[in-house]
Every structure is written in structure tokens, then in C-alpha cells.
Amino acid sequence: MGADDGCCISGVRPATRCVFVVAATYYEQLFAYRGEVAMKEDKSIVFTQVEKNFGQTNVIPPMDLMINSGERLVLLGPSGCGKSTLLRLIAGLEQPTSGMILMGGQAMAGVDVADRNVAMVFQNYALYPHMTVFDNIAFSLTIRKKKKQDIREAVEYAAGLVELNPYLGRKPAELSGGQRQRVALARAVVKQAPFFLLDEPLSNLDALLRVSARNDLIELHNRLKQTMVYVTHDQLEAMTIGQRIAVMNGGVIEQIGTPEDIYEKPKTRFVATFIGTPPMNMLPADAFADRAMIPGVAEMGVRPEHIMFKKLPEACVLHGEYVRKEYIGSHYVHYLTINGVTIQVVAGTESYTTGQKVDLSIPPEHLHFFDEAGNRIEVSANERHERLAVHA
Numbered sequence: 001m002g003a004d005d006g007c008c009i010s011g012v013r014p015a016t017r018c019v020f021v022v023a024a025t026y027y028e029q030l031f032a033y034r035g036e037v038a039m040k041e042d043k044s045i046v047f048t049q050v051e052k053n054f055g056q057t058n059v060i061p062p063m064d065l066m067i068n069s070g071e072r073l074v075l076l077g078p079s080g081c082g083k084s085t086l087l088r089l090i091a092g093l094e095q096p097t098s099g100m101i102l103m104g105g106q107a108m109a110g111v112d113v114a115d116r117n118v119a120m121v122f123q124n125y126a127l128y129p130h131m132t133v134f135d136n137i138a139f140s141l142t143i144r145k146k147k148k149q150d151i152r153e154a155v156e157y158a159a160g161l162v163e164l165n166p167y168l169g170r171k172p173a174e175l176s177g178g179q180r181q182r183v184a185l186a187r188a189v190v191k192q193a194p195f196f197l198l199d200e201p202l203s204n205l206d207a208l209l210r211v212s213a214r215n216d217l218i219e220l221h222n223r224l225k226q227t228m229v230y231v232t233h234d235q236l237e238a239m240t241i242g243q244r245i246a247v248m249n250g251g252v253i254e255q256i257g258t259p260e261d262i263y264e265k266p267k268t269r270f271v272a273t274f275i276g277t278p279p280m281n282m283l284p285a286d287a288f289a290d291r292a293m294i295p296g297v298a299e300m301g302v303r304p305e306h307i308m309f310k311k312l313p314e315a316c317v318l319h320g321e322y323v324r325k326e327y328i329g330s331h332y333v334h335y336l337t338i339n340g341v342t343i344q345v346v347a348g349t350e351s352y353t354t355g356q357k358v359d360l361s362i363p364p365e366h367l368h369f370f371d372e373a374g375n376r377i378e379v380s381a382n383e384r385h386e387r388l389a390v391h392a
């Protein structure tokens with residue numbers, strides 16, 4: 001899909017912006033008064049030793065995962081790490097090679113996609129090419145044999161929210177990428193499903209629209225309380241949408257936790273360096289040359305905003321060589337080298353020149369420690385202070 005598709009929706013921003021919020025009201029009006037909301041109580045999704053192979057290739061090694069009823073969980077990871085496969089397993093579009101998936105307490109083995117009670121928005125929209133926009137949006141209601149008049153009302157309302165009413169008679173091939181994405185959103189919104197699965201649904205929207213659509217999506221979820229599983233490789237999207245984030249790498253969930261847990265206490269080197277812009281700086285274990293190393297520590301991590309240009313008392317001290325700075329509006333990103341390793345420091349303006357020797361301080365509590373295998377090591381405040389800090 002084209003990266004420029006966002007431009008084709010510039011004329012419909014206000015309506016699209018409030019789609020999720022209004023959709024919630026719409027849901028309440030259309031279904032609640034008919035007594036049809038009756039969302040299932042248990043909307044949890046449980047993976048027990050779920051494994052997925054494609055032929056000889058193991059894409060997801062045996063995985064245990066508990067997605068709580070009604071939570072917003074984001075699957076985050078680099079391209080090819082298995083996020084979409086995991087989502088497709090929940091949707092029933094793929095079958096596990098082994099293991100068991102429970103949804104709402106029921107085993108899903110042999111349960112068809114249509115019977116899983118999921119609403120889906122996929123990156124490639126997965127629209128039915130032979131159907132009109134109207135029929136695509138109406139599909140879930142048609143197969144549930146809703147009354148024709150109710151279907152028409154529901155479709156026209158949802159289409160109105162995303163300004164698709166003029167296109168109801170068209171086929172997907174006659175729409176732009178952004179318009180197709182809006183059909184996919186409208187189609188998910190009309191479906192009253194306890195499980196809401198989204199695979200990079202905002203990828204075709206421009207940057208501004210993404211932010212507001214994100215907020216509206218959260219608003220929608222707060223009202224409807226479906227179990228939402230949202231796939232993205234955009235960490236900012238993950239941090240803002242996820243109540244919990246599962247960070248994936250090579251088919252494995254390396255860490256699952258709140259955005260704060262993931263940012264402040266990364267369990268592995270991979271998580272530490274994947275989350276954060278600029279990313280966490282990694283320093284060799286002997287970076288504080290004149291101080292003792294901590295046994296078992298192979299690398300130390302420090303976030304760019306936790307390195308200070310001023311000399312702090314009782315801090316860890318680095319001797320760097322200044323390279324250059326970048327202005328990014330709210331602050332500067334400064335580049336320095338420490339024994340040949342480039343680090344980034346987020347700070348205000350600093351008037352150093354290229355090649356200048358600079359002393360930097362890091363409060364010991366802001367250091368992260370990793371072993372040879374890249375796993376986090378906990379080091380007590382006392383030990384950090386005693387071994388690494390420069391004492392006055």
C-alpha cells in the first residue's frame with residue numbers, strides 16, 4: 001500500500017477524527033436499546049504452549065500468553081517477528097501447529113473464523129473484492145441475518161462516520177488506499193464483537209490523523225471494553241495505545257508489561273534498545289575505566305535523557321569526545337564518542353565544538369545492566385554507588 005495514501009483523506013479529517021468516539025455512541029444507540037449489547041463477561045484470550053510452524057520453519061516457538069478480559073494489549077516488534085501470525089492465530093485465520101487457544105474460556109480448536117466473535121481490521125484491509133463497499137460493511141450483519149432496514153441504518157451510519165456514503169456502491173478496487181482503510185474500520189465498527197483485532201490499522205493515515213485516530217480508538221475502547229489486540233511496529237503507537245505491551249523478537253515475547261515497565265525496567269537488551277527515541281545507549285562493562293566492574297555484567301545501558309553534561313556529585317563519570325548536535329524542537333540530541341562508541345545525549349543547547357573533550361555524569365540509579373546473553377541483571381543501589389560512582 002502506498003505511503004502517500006494519507007493525502008487522499010485530507011478532505012475528511014474532522015469526520016474520521018471522531019469516528020471511534022461517535023461510533024461508541026452509535027453502538028450504544030443502535031444496539032443497547034434493543035438489549036443486544038450483552039457482551040460476553042469473559043473476554044480473555046489464553047495461549048497455552050501455542051506453537052506455529054510454516055512448513056519446516058518455526059515462526060512461533062511454544063508460547064504461553066494471557067490477554068486479560070477487556071484489556072488493550074499491543075503486540076510490538078520488528079518486521080517479521082511474528083506479530084501478525086499471532087493475531088491471525090487468535091482470529092482463526094491460522095491454526096496452531098500445537099498447543100491450545102482459549103477465547104472467553106472456550107477452546108478454539110476447530111472453531112471457524114466466523115464463529116470466533118472477532119472484529120478485525122487488517123493492514124491489507126482484507127476486503128471482499130467482488131462486493132460493494134455497502135456489502136463489505138454490512139457483511140457481518142448480513143450473515144447474522146439482521147433485518148434489512150437495520151442493516152441499511154447501521155451501514156449508512158458507520159459509512160457516514162468515515163465519510164464513505166458517496167462510495168457505498170463502489171467496489172474496493174475503485175477506491176484509494178485510505179478509503180479502503182476506512183471501509184475496513186467501518187466494517188469492524190458495525191460488528192458487535194467482544195474481541196477487536198487490529199493489524200497496523202492506522203498505517204495509511206498521515207501523521208496528524210494518526211494521533212487523533214489513536215485517541216479516538218482509545219476512547220472507543222474505554223466505552224466498549226472489548227478485548228483489543230493491536231499490532232504495530234511503531235513504538236510510540238504502542239506506548240500510547242497499550243495498557244500493556246508485549247515486545248516480540250523472533251516469535252518470542254521478550255517482555256510483557258505496562259509501557260512504564262517496559263521503558264523503565266527492560267528485561268532484555270533487545271527490549272531496552274527497541275523502545276525509546278533515541279534508543280538506550282549501550283556501554284561496555286568497563287566504560288567507567290577508573291571504577292570497578294560489576295561481576296557478570298557484559299554491558300550497561302543508559303537512556304539519552306539520563307546523561308548530564310554537568311558534573312554531578314556521587315555520579316558515574318564518562319569522558320567523551322563531542323561530535324555534533326541535532327535540533328529537534330523541544331530539545332537537542334548531542335552525539336559524542338566514548339572510546340570509539342557513539343552515544344546520544346538528550347539535553348538543551350550546549351556550545352561544545354567537534355573534538356572537544358567533555359565530562360559527562362550519570363546518576364547510578366539510571367544505569368541498566370545486562371549479562372552476556374542480554375538478560376537484565378538487578379544491581380543494588382548500594383553496589384552501583386560503591387563500585388561505579390565517583391565519591392567526593
Ligand SMILES: Nc1ncnc2c1ncn2[C@@H]1O[C@H](COP(=O)(O)OP(=O)(O)OP(=O)(O)O)[C@@H](O)[C@H]1O
Binds near residue numbers: 079085233
Ligand atoms: N503463510 C506463510 N508461509 C510461510 N511463512 C510465513 C507465512 N506467513 C508468515 N510467514 C513468515 O513468518 C514470519 C513472521 O511473519 P509475520 O507476518 O507474523 O511477522 P510480522 O511481525 O507481523 O511482520 P510485519 O511487521 O512485517 O508485518 C516471517 O518470517 C514470515 O515470512
